[in-house]
Amino acid sequence: MSCCAPGAEAALEIGPAGLVSSPREELVLLSRDLGGGLYQADLSVPEIHCASCMATVERTLSTLPGVEYARANLSMKRTIVKWRPIADEAPDLIGALRAAGYASHVFTAETDQRSPEYSRLIKALAVAGFCAMNIMLLSVSVWSGAEGGTRQAFHWISAGLALPAIVYSGRIFFFSAWAALRNGRTNMDVPISIGVLMAFGLSLYDTIQGGPHAYFDAATSLLFFLLIGRTLDHVMREKARSAVAGLASLAPRGAIVVDADGRRYVPIAEIRPGTSILVAAGDRVPVDGIVMAGASELDCSVVTGETTPRPAFAGTLVQAGLLNLTGPLTITAAAEAKDSFLAEMIRMMEAAEGGRARYRRLADRASALYSPVVHAIALLSFLGWLSFTRDWHASVSIAIAVLIITCPCALGLAVPIVQVVAARRLFEKGVMVRDGSALERLAEVDTVLFDKTGTLTLGRPHLVNTASVDPGALALAASMASGSRHPMSVAILAAASQGSVGATPMKNLGEYPGRGLEARTGTTIYRLGRPDWALGRKMPEGADGWFSVSLLVQNGQQLARLVFEDMMRSGARSTIDRLRQQGLGVGILSGDRRSAVADLASNLGIDDFAAEMLPSDKVERIAALTTAHSKVLMVGDGLNDAPALAAAHVSMAPATAADVGRNAADFVFLKESLASVADAYEISRNAGKLIRQNFALAVGYNAIAVPFAVCGYITPLVAAVAMSLSSVLVVANAMRLGSRMPFRRRASGLLSARTLNATR
Structure with a gap:
């Protein structure tokens, strides 16, 4: 797919059928219908x-x-736009965007190639570093007293x-x-360019005139240190991008569809709900669906984080x-690829950095005010000293x-670089963020409520x-349970299967x-x-606690008493502690x-x-x-938890939650x-x-x-070094979040764990 070049007139594109289509038509075809x-x-805007x-x-x-709605994501160089047709x-x-000076095109997975920006930054950094170091060596000679023709x-x-x-x-x-000025606006690079x-x-004027001072070292050092900061920022954003790319790579490009014409391989984008798909052993499930035939084991680590394989048989829900x-499965697609759980995870990962929390909004406003303020201060300083x-x-x-020295690069990086690193750390811990602002709200909570x-x-x-x-009663119960997808029915079928007890529907x-x-x-x-x-x-x-009981009855006479236990999540007690x-x-x-609730609460x-609470x-x-001025984190999973998840200050749900619960939660x-x-x-x-x-x-x-710069106590070289450092x-401080914990916190954590173990 091609994209429109800046300044191009009414650019036309060739659609899949060979017909000429405009970007607007392409936009309609590739947009998601939200209802x-x-x-x-999703627009790719590579120049932000x-x-x-x-x-x-x-x-x-x-x-x-x-x-x-329009929200730009700096790491992904992408913008999410929600729109309605007009007429x-x-x-x-x-x-x-083209009129504003930004080339863009509709994003698709095929266009998401690795950005060449890193290579460009490294080459520019190498040239600036080489020139700056050599100029600094020559400057040392000048500072040491070189005079006349030598200087x-x-x-x-x-x-x-x-x-x-410079070039x-x-x-x-x-x-x-130049792109900003040409379109009647400014950005952070305008004063940097003017200063350099x-x-x-x-410096060139002073050299021609034989002046005693020249600031070539300031210009090159400024570029060198600025490029160091921009390269570090780019590396951290690429790490976040690689996490998303890693998720996207789990989705196959196509699948084997089984229909009246036999088996055929089709692109993933052509699969629709109700399509019958064959998933061979060793392949990944292409879209969310339900197993219709076959038995196998699934590696669910991408969804649950657990490495133990889980059995799959007829009726099992599977995710992309x-x-x-181990074995071939025939599944019926329940959603298109763009609406699958895997696609939802990718969108959540991309949204993690794009949130506009209080700190982020403050930094954005400060950065937006920067250019006019800095230019005004510089102009007033020039006029005042003159x-x-x-x-x-x-x-x-x-x-x-x-x-x-007043370049706000540090201020512009203060919040987004931390959000990028935090999103990466959460992803490593198996937590997806639906909105970057939720990070700030989560840090404010004082109460945690669990379903x-x-x-x-x-x-x-x-x-x-x-x-x-x-065994006969169990076989009868299994025969009845085979007609239901209730969790207890699934448990009866699993127990009968383990005991080699047959079940006839x-x-x-x-x-x-x-x-x-x-x-x-x-x-x-x-x-x-x-x-x-x-x-x-x-x-x-009875006193069954958090055990549940079902009876198998024949004409009012009890044949069997079936006792079920809902397994506690691993890590529940340690998490509460x-x-x-x-x-x-x-x-x-x-x-x-x-x-049941009292018994579990006592256990924890x-x-x-x-x-016995209703959703209301x-x-x-x-x-x-x-x-009462408490800030609540609600953790729940069911359909009935969605109102509570939405009402809480911040909310979290497991990946196994109902769709409504996941959509209402800030974290998954x-x-x-x-x-x-x-x-x-x-x-x-x-x-x-x-x-x-x-x-x-x-x-x-x-x-x-x-104040020191305005008063004339700082040379351009010192200003370049100070601003760049x-x-x-700021970037180095943000990267500390990438480590496990600061040393003192690690030490206190170890002591707490040892103390806890000793008391037990």
């Missing part, structure tokens, strides 16, 4: 590289009729060395600055990206120093008294939601389900029976719990805590272990600390440096 007349388009670019792109698109026509997104020769050699650095390395900034060119021009290990000293040379030197079934427990009951159940089988199964054979009525419904009389609630150690209150909100050491009750409890954790909750909270707190530290570094640097320092 209700709303569409989402700073907060000012992002703001310009978002502002340009947001002003178009029909556009309801049955799509907005001209690509044309509007003049050194200046001319420095000019010759500076020229390739080759400086183009990274010059092209960007003015320093080089003034899972690896089929009127005071009547020395235009000294006035220009001070203005250059002000331009250079029970499917959250603190796995929501997958298993039969615990198989040995005490008569029964006819005249009916399922009564919330009660159980009923089958009729002549005058005989079999029931399998809740004890009171199966026996036809009210039963007192970690959250308490971090000063958080912990509670349970559940719709389950009181005895939780005193604050509520049972959970929302009311969260609202009451919010009114992939692993079965509940440790992801504590990990995410710890990473968000550390990220918040680093952001505040970065702000302090960036603001403090400018507060100290600018501030950017490098």
